Amino acid sequence: MGNKPKIAFYWCSSCGGCEESLVDMAEAIVELSTQIEIVLWPVAADFKKKDIEAMADGEIVATMLNGAIRTSEQEEMARLLRRKSQILIAYGSCAYTGGIPGLSNQFPREQLLKYVYHDAPSVVNPEGQDPQTEFHDAGRVATLPIFSEVVRSLDQVVDVDYYIPGCAPNPELVLDAIHALLSGNLPSKGTVLAPDIALCEHCPRLKTKPADIAIDEFKRPHQHLIDPNVCMLVQGFACLGPATRSGCGGACLKANMPCTGCFGPMSNVRDQGAKALCALASIVAGTTNEEIDSALDGIPDPVGTFYRYGLAKSMLRRKVNMEPTLSK
């Protein structure tokens, strides 16, 4: 085993879908396992943190880390893996731009904890207990990580070398990335390992999208029948294809749902939501406030629409007027 390049997979604030995408590589991962040595993969293998700590700095050739950073433990693991790895890859939307967990940056920490431990309809908590970072019992101490105020993308915590976008990434992109790693044929640092072009350019519906669109009403996909062959925007559905990086194979469009932006923006964009808003609002019909507003009413949740995966990494990062109550 000794000379094979060491690779680690790790998860932070994520749903498990990214792990699924690794398993989706099917036979390819079995074949790969003859060329690489997996040194950490919590979902599938029994390596421990102390195994990683025992390694020399830079001993791991590459770590693919999925999930956003929300707790002190995730932060600690991200720093440890950064130190031990030559290359750190932010794997999936959450590690790349904060992902779905980043949407909780709209709410104060206390409100989230209160909902999850007390108010949610499915909660059974008769003693009204809250999670504690330390619990003492008969001279023993049990600890839990600190749940932070802010959800962060991986590169808001440690230095990141490459990004693999997607919620979850598709296996072809991941395989390409691993092969590039093994051959040493890597692009410049900071590159997003997916085509740098808008999804529209690869969309089979593009031929039905005219140069000029004027949307007088944004419709919500669950309330209407969607024509499977016509551009979503032409039909009035908020499709983020014009402002989203290609590389997903148009999976949502094939399932007749508009793009929600999980691949993030192209390399010339710094704020995904602002750019997506720009793309969609600019083609609304009307020239008066009233006409425009009535069309925009079809997007009742602009943060959830334009920043579904990108709030943590956005320029504002979170709802800005929540006074933090730091737990340190």
Add this chain to the structure above:
Amino acid sequence: MPENFEPKILAFFCNWCTYTAADLAGVSRMKYEPTTRVVRVMCSGRVDPQFVLDAFAHGADGVLIGGCHPGDCHYVEGNYKLLRRFRMLRRLVASLGIEPERLRMEWISASEGERLQKVVNEMTAQIKLLGPLELPERFREWDTELHEETFDKEREVVASGQ
């Protein structure tokens, strides 16, 4: 709020109308609040929502966008494009906790130096009431919960650029 709070307003003025109006206000020696930093753009339609968020993230207390009156845009409908983005962007920043009054859009033609004076004074007064936004300071405060220094290059620029 600090005693002598002087709002910082980043202004994007269209070359053909509002920027000329600001010029006119200048040569006519009209006095108005020294709160705006003006960026000249060829058309208000050039204003990308990213510019607005970037301004707030870098410490602007307000953003003012000035363009030609409807029908007068030199590129025919750049100002309508801006208007549509602006209507959506106001809702977006409001849901992210920025008072919508901090973002303002006005049609000011080349001859309306007085209107420019009035708009800047009004907006300055309004933002004085709201107080400073101080996003770079807030970002730094949020990151005090991290356990070591962060590596976010963009935020380092934000922190040192103000």
